[in-house]
Amino acid sequence: MTFNYFDKTLADLNADLKAGKITAEELTKETLANIQATDEDLQAFVRMHEDEALAKARAVDEKGDFSNPLAGIPMAIKDNIATNGLETTGASHILSGFKPVYDATVTTKLNDAGAVIVGKANMDEFAMGGSTETSYYKKTKNAWDHTKVPGGSSGGSAAAVAAGQVPYALGSDTGGSIRQPAAFNGLVGMKPTYGRVSRFGLFAMASSLDQIGPLTRTVKDNALVLNAISGFDKKDSTSVELEVPDFAEKIGQDIKGMKIAVPEEYFQEGISDEVATQVKAAIVQLEAMGATVDKVSLPHTQYGVAAYYILMSSEASSNLQRYDGIRYGFRAPDAKSLEEVYKNTRTEGFGDEVKRRIMLGTFSLSAGAYDAFFKKAAQIRTLIIGDFNKVFADYDLIVGPTTPTQPYGIGEEIGDPKTMYLGDVLTIPVNLAGLPGLSINAGFNGGMPVGMQLIGKPFDEATLYQVAYAFEQVNHFYDQHPVVEGK
Template sequence: MNYFDNDLESVHQQLVNGDITSEELTKQTIDKINSEADDIQAYLSMNDQAIEKAKAIDAAGIDPDNIFSGMPIAIKDNIVTKNMKTTAASKMLENFTSVYDATVVEKLEKAGAVIVGKTNLDEFAMGSSTEKSAFKTTRNPWNLDTVPGGSSGGSAATVSAGEVPVSLGSDTGGSIRQPASFTGVVGLKPTYGRVSRWGLIAFGSSFDQIGPLTNNVKDNAHMLNAIAGHDEHDATSSKKEVPDFTEHIDAGVKGLRIALPKEYLGEGVDPEIKTAIKQAAETYQKLGATVDEVSLPNSKYGVMAYYVLASSEASSNLERFDGVRYGYRADGVKNLEDLYVKTRSTGFGNEVKRRIMLGTFSLSAGSFDRYFKQAAKIRTIILNDFQKVFKDHDLIMGPTTPTTAFKVGTESTDPTEMYTNDTLTIPVNLAGLPGMSLPAGFSKGLPIGMQLIGRPFDESTIYQAGYAFEQNTDFHKEKPQLGGK
């Protein structure tokens, strides 16, 4: 099966017609993953029950009304599964198996999806390159010397390489959209509360969202249809009605008002990326949309506010990994305090420890007012900036990242430089808005991503605009010959 030439609807039709069985499709998918495993290193574990699950679906019959019936998919390894290990790419959870499935996993399995494996990530989703994994470094299928982005780098890379049609990632500060941009796929961070976080290992609880990575916009909409909705297990999940995101996806952009913030094309953004976004704006204008220059003056403070707030939440969320209840436990300890110190010192990687320390400091009695409180105020100011723009505009567009994918090892030693990769994506998480990255050009053989940002719970308009752009350009048709060969 060639997932580049077949979207979800065409693969589903072949399954319904009996042109291919779910068992055959799953075997082909796993064979391709295994054949490229040494090059891409996208997976931390494979599902040894996948073939049996596919056989059972074939025996019961493919559901013609359910597009995921018998469909192979991949899941980021910070989303818990009771039949596979969930490591969060950390030594701390190297042998951990959950006693329950995440809500999104339950929904997909109920829809008949076949989970083929768990994908690599930066440890506990803390990173922008998937170099912070405790186990392996995932590579970008467009150029194996470059990173696929992070933290959902494994989920993005496996879709980009054509190994699976769709995957799930998580986005705390850009961790779906940035790797989607680097690997030339479509990645959506839904509105905060649109998708249940039950079963997602928490990093920043007021930022985290699970979302889909796909080869095209419509497949992405199908995936959000399957995972969105209220969940009684998650108090932050919204009770808003979930529309069919594919229903009006082909409505076009005529009459749409799109904002292009001047700050998103400012200092630090690669000139070729600026050109690609300006050309995308012209495409939208030709299709009947209005594109206006606007200002989001406080977005420049987003990174600073985010790393105080998200690290503070992380220091609280990761407190549970103490060597007592589950996960890694250090040997040769003398007492309880020694157990805590040694377990956390050796179980966590440097990036995770750095953020725990930053968060604990920000929450301490002497620093709370000076750092955490100020960062929370900045978050509100950034949200207000977005609300002002959305009074007169339906969407905001801009680049997803300031650069294309960088080489493995070039930024992993400089955390400050690494954090700036998320400059353009972080404000969306601070404001709880939906945002999507889709291919919008190339620079020196590497993909350029365009970000579309919508009003809260208006993913439909994002998909509508993304689909219109995709149908009138050819960027999504370009596919990597593994490693640029």
């Protein structure tokens, strides 16, 4: 295959479209052909929307307005973000055939920007998982090594971008689901501040933690996409009524004097040597660019995973109760009573990981357990927020690894939920505190990427982009591509 997005930024594509070097329709056709050729192997998409994508591209061409940097450019959207009239399932059997009659707010914003949605990216079922192996539909591969997982839950979004199938994709992040697959695939992945991007139309896992965000190859591209999807939404009362800055406004500014905090807890037991070495080297580079780097402590980090799995599963157990087989999606065919409709539909419609979390959450909220579980977890959340506030009183951002390890083999850890859960230890606190977190490729070890996480103050995504860009521009890791075989 010849066509891919390895060497094209959004700015390049926009320039080509403006100059008439290529039309949106041609670009979309090339994109679709490439996906068709490569995805049988990669399995990044659960569903393609070819006809709708081509129609949209033609409409953009007809209008001829490429003033929006996303106009006429193909992209992928995670399968838990509603698209009006187009099947959206959250990679769950229980939503098989479900066609929303509404767009998510981000979908509307993308459509208004002229973006061309080519298909739905695979994910863990209802975003529950860190390897995209819990999808009902398929297992996506890591773009760099097809024997390895792409991470998750936004594994399809990450693999599609890393393999050059699309220039960008949207994911969602509840405990690391954008940043971890970005790290596993050598991408830039942003989990914006809670409230920055509307959640309307995002199939909720844990409402107080979920955020939608972009996965891209470059920092600038990422900022451009975040520009397009951010902003207060009156349909989401947890979205924040704040002026949206140009997230690229600080890109290119040097980072001299930038005060960086490195939590010692982020390099402790459980963090692999490969990851620690790579990220420490990256931090040395940041220091060399003029940033000051200090060790700090986030003392409650160790409780984050436990608190998260209680809070997340509690909210999820309530959010997922609506999937009862009555109004939409899958219904068990042989149910003979209301009770059976509920029971059989949920037994057959949900996968193991979803059931595990529903049970954990239902238990954590039950009358006898609430105080010892949910309430305690909520208290830990407050302590973790306090940890961050303390550090941010003195520092501009926090830097550490995104994940404890590099990508592991498909099938290797899925049978051991506890190990899987611990893989979120470095990303979870960011969701609990509602902060912006960005993962960027810190380099390769053994041919596989290592992610570095930048954590910012609330609504200070621009500083994360500034620092990430400075780092990216001295390393150009994005020039390296995985080998993608088409048929």
